[in-house]
Amino acid sequence: MREQLTDAAAAFAGGPDALADILTGIVDDVDRALGERLEIFPVCHHSPASALAMVRRLRQKQPRVIYLELCEDLQPVLTELRNCRLPVAVQAFASELDGFPAAWAPLSVIAPVTEASAEYQAIAYALETPGVELVLVDRSTDHVFQWSPRDESPASEESTVDGSDDQAALHGDAVGVEIGDLRPRFAELEAYLLHHGKVRHWSEWWDSYVERPLATADHDTYRQVMVLIGSLFRRLRPSSSERTDRDEDRERYMWTRIRQHLAATGADPADCLYVCGAFHAASRVEQFGLDSPAPDFDITDRTATRWQYGLIPSSHSAIEAQFGLAPGSVSIAAATWNKAVSASGVTPYRLGGQRGATGRKRRGKPEAVPVGPVTDRLSGFLAAPPTPDGLDEAELRRWCVDIVRLARRNGYLASTADAIAVFETSILLAGLRNRARPTPYDFADAAVTCIEKDVVPGRRDVRRLCEILLGGDRIGQVGYDALPPLARDVLHRLEPLGLDLEKRTVQRALLDLQGSPELAGCSDLLWMLRHLLPPGAVRPIMGERRLGHRSIQESWDLAVGRHQRALIELGYEGVTVEQVLEQRLRRAAHGPEATAVSALAAVEDAITLLNSPRLVEELGARAVELLAGERTVDDAPEVLRRIRRLLAHHQATATGLPAWCEAFVTTGYAHYCTLLPTAFVDGETGVRQVGAMLGFLFSLESLALSLGCDRSQLELAVGQSHPEAPPKVALLWAAHHQLGMLPLAQLRQRCRQLLSNPLVVPAFPQYLSGFVHALEPVPGLTPFVVETMSTAFARLPDPVLLPWLPNLITALRAHGPELVPLLVREAGRTFPGTLSALDSWVPPWSGTAPAAAPVIGQRPVGQVHGLLAEYREPVDAVAALLGVEGGWQSPDDGVTDSGVLVQAHPGSAEAIARVLRLS
Structure with missing residues (x-):
């Protein structure tokens, strides 16, 4: 074989060169792997050919020790596979990290297991056969992340789940671990193989040129071919890469663990079997082999990260997405496995009691194991033409009939003619691709061409229907006991x-x-x-x-x-749901990204979901601490909304406010007073945030003052604020009005001056936006805002009004959607309710309505007198506060102290009278 490859390289390149070294090196790798005292069994992940070869070899040799390429700390979980329905994935999970970057949390490693995989057959044989020991020798899950570069996400080491499909998301963002990742490590070689193999993707190339030829190969031929492929891909990959170093460290790790186990147990290597990927079977590290003089690999200690282990459900599509396989390839492999098992008569190993398995198992004396040097099977296998495999018309016909039936159920206008077309096109495509019989991939391409055409009537295309027909996306499940x-x-x-x-x-x-x-x-x-x-x-x-x-x-x-x-x-996070929820709430309040809003949200969840006063007090104290440490007011609206809701809840359900609520109010009052002047002039702080700050200060002012806060702090903060943006100027005017520094008449006069200035009129919608946000801290301005907007619509001509009307609507929609209903309700109370009354309606703020002024003897003012006389104690208190002297007189006198109050304060009487008229 070596001579033939050397001659081929010389003829191809015109003389011996690097190509000859590569080709002869492949033969050396095969000799080295197959000449090792410990039998190496190369496999490919989720390969039916590897699974069949594994079953045959296990029944022939019946080894007493099986070394398996899988994370060594996953071994205790493998016995729980009996309680599951395949496919499932063995998982290691860690949420609290020690020794890894905090941004990596949580860490998750999964190893999918399907029945049509060699590792499952080895696991089932070892667990179901007495006296057989299964030893996992690959690096631990902790070392998987130890060897990951710190400057990138750990998920980048292996292919991860896309997440776009619901079933693919079964693995989440876990790092995938597989046995036998046989795929070229650079795109040029893969593209070359796909082009000359006349296939669309790698899974189809592997199925056509490796799976089917090896399905019926003998043991020696299978081993030599698999090591040959592994060596080829290994020698053609870039030699100086970080991935290469990690692969070689894994091989050193596994051989070190094998040597340590043999030394500790004294097992005979002739009774052992080492199952690993074909890529690692062609390893050239110095620790390769039991007779290597190289010292053992220095294995570092694990970190203090606490790992949890278990099983999670998996699916064919999740495995395909995890490891970059073509859609439907794992389903096709499962169908190929079932067909090969039926045709070959081989009885696969299955774990007893496993859901969805028949539990068949056969025991007997081991067959004779060949003794002596391994003969060359590669030359004959590679030189011989493919084994004739005629067309199975019955199988292809059944596929064509079933795909037409399935397509019609999904809205396609398919008929018997389409079934015939799919049948003939499948044969045609197989012939064009130099195949003796159509493969499932040929059939799927033919079905897409003949049935789908250019229209997909439903949510499933024809290729997806072919995947369902050829096996479907089988979804595993973890049993109750596991x-x-x-x-x-x-x-x-x-x-x-x-x-x-x-x-x-x-x-x-x-x-x-x-x-x-x-x-x-x-x-x-x-x-x-x-x-x-x-x-x-x-x-x-x-x-x-x-x-x-x-x-x-x-x-x-x-x-x-x-x-x-x-x-x-x-x-993995706790024993009960309550414990996990409590940990999550604490993490939300104490995490590095925690804010006062997240802490208040955690408080609310603790009250509604856990009803734990102790936890509520702890999280509330954390919210106070976070609020005092914030240097921005971006979350002010959400803080105001949540603290109002929590205060109302405690005032309605408890005898008094908790200590943390009182501390939050006093801290927030001082905090927002301090930041108010800066927020008014800061261009990055929006008017919504400033309005929420004022809303906190004004709406909770009485509570804050009762708890010891000083109102002069608020007055100084407002006095030191000098905004320039129109919305914030309007907010400042509203604050001055609330503090008694700007009477309503002066505020109305300022707005009239704005409307009279043609240079300011284009910016008037921004002032209105500020007044709308002022309704949060000063809801009493609602009638004034309605009056201002109505005055603007009445005074401005259409050429001026129409251009800034869209700006007004946009400003209200963007900045005050929850405050606009206040204006709508006030307008409904102010404007007449019928169209006929609109002609005689006079705006109450115009001052021309005869009933607008509160005159003694008129019915509304009389109603005010009656209301005041009914509640004399509050009236006496208000009279004493306002300095009105005199006592109550009898109704016959005609004038009462209430009349004196009305005459002294006509604006208040006017407001009360308007409310009584509308009621």
């Missing part, structure tokens, strides 16, 4: 609902909490799961949980089985 304690506790606590939550379907749960109080625990758990699980896992249809409110009837859509992975990973 779930972590938290997941089992969740399923147990939700049993009163009477639903099978392990199903992947969406199920509807109806809870009558008034008629069935025992379901209250289920309701509490569902609300916590809604907070912890991804959207769609538990979705409330009817009912809500907010501060001070609990629904008496609830309706839920539950898809817990579909989000089993997320539920399992919750089990």
Whole structure:
């Protein structure tokens, strides 16, 4: 073989050169791997040919020790595969890191397992055969991330899940670990192979040129071909790359672990089997082989990161997305595996009790193992023509009929003629690609050409329908006994609902909490799961949980089985859902990105979901600390909204405010007073934020003053504010009015001057925007804002009004959507309700209406007198405060102290009279 490759290289290149060294080096790699005392079994991940060869070799040799290329710390979890339905993935998970960058959290490593894989056959054989030891020898999951560069995401080391597909997202952003990553490491070689192989992607090339020829090959031929491919790809890859160094360190690691185990147990290498990827079987590291004089590889200690281990559901599409395989390739491999098992009569190994497996197993005496040097099988295998494999017309015909039927169900106008066209086109494509019979890939291409044409009527195209037809996207499931304690506790606590939550379907749960109080625990758990699980896992249809409110009837859509992975990973964080939720809330309040808003949100969640006063007090104190340390006011609107809601809740449900609430109000009052002058002049601080600051200061002023704050601090802050932007100027005027520094008449006069100045008129909508935001801190200005807007519409001519009207609408929509309803309601109270009354209507602010002035003896003012006389104690207090002297007189006198008050304060009487008229 070596001579033939040397002669071929010389003829190709015109003389011996680097190509000859590469080709002869491949033969040396094969000799080295197959001549090792410890039998090396090269495999490719999710390869039916590798799985068949593994089954045959295990039944022939029946080794007593199997060394498997898999993270060594995953071994205790493998026994739980009995309780699962394949495919599933073995997972290592860590949420609290020690020794790794905090930005990497959480860390996750997964190793998918399917029945049509050589590693599963080895695992099933070892676990089901007494006296057989399974030893995982690859680096630990901790070392996977130790060897990752610190300047990049750990997920970049292996292919990760795209996440665009629901099933592909089963693996999330976990780092994938596989056995036998046989794929060229540079694009030029892969493109060359695909072009000359007349295929579209790597999975199809591998299936056509490796899988099918090796499906019926004997053991020696299989080993030599796999090592040959591994050596070829290894020698043609770039030699100086970081990935190359990590691969070689992995090989040193595995051989070191093998030597240590043999030295510790005294096992005979003749009774052992080393299962690894074909890429690593052609290794050239100095530690390769049991007889190597090189010292053992120096294995570093693991970090203090605490890893959790378990199983998560997987699927064919998730594996394809994780490792960059073509869509449908794993499903086709599963179908090829089932067909090859039936045709060859080989009985595969299956774990007893595994869901979805028949548990078949055959035991007997081992067959004779060939003794002596390995003969050259490569020359004959590579030189011989492909084994004739005639067209299976029955199989192809069944595919064509089924794809037409499936296409019609999905809206395609397919007919029997299309089935015939697919049949003939499949044969034609196979002939053009030098294949003896059509492959599933040829059939899929023919179906797309003949049925789909250029229109996809539904959400599934024909290629996806072919994937479903040829095996579908099989989705695994982790059994109840293999779930972590938290997941089992969740399923147990939700049993009163009477639903099978392990199903992947969406199920509807109806809870009558008034008629069935025992379901209250289920309701509490569902609300916590809604907070912890991804959207769609538990979705409330009817009912809500907010501060001070609990629904008496609830309706839920539950898809817990579909989000089993997320539920399992919750089990890595704690024993109960309550514990995990408490940890999440603490992390949200104490994390590096925590703000006062996130802390207040955690407080609200702790009240509504956990009802834990101790945790609420802790998180509230953290919110006070975060508010005092903030240097911006970007979150002021959200802070105001949340603290108002929490204060109202505590005032309505408790005898007094908690200490943290009082501290938050006093701290916020001083904090916002300090930042107010800067916020007014800062161009990056929006008018919405400044309005929220003033809203906090004015709406909580009475509470803050009662807790010891000084009002002069607010007056000084407002006095030191000198904004230039029109919206903030309007906000400042509103603040002056609220503090009594700017009477309403002067404020009205300023607005009239703005409308009279043609240079300011284009910017008048910005002033209006500021006044609208002023309704948050000064809601009493609502009538004035309506008056100002109405005056502008009445006075400005159309050439001036129409250009800035869109600006006004845009400003109101962008900056004050929640405040516009206040204006609408006030306008509804001010303007007449009928069209006929509009002609005689006179604006109340015009001063020309005869009933506008409060005159003693008129009916509205009389109603004011009656109202005041009914509540004499408050009136006496107000009279004493205003300095009005005299006592109450009898009605016959005609004039009362209430009349004196009305005459002394006509503006207040006018407002009260207008309210009484509208009522």
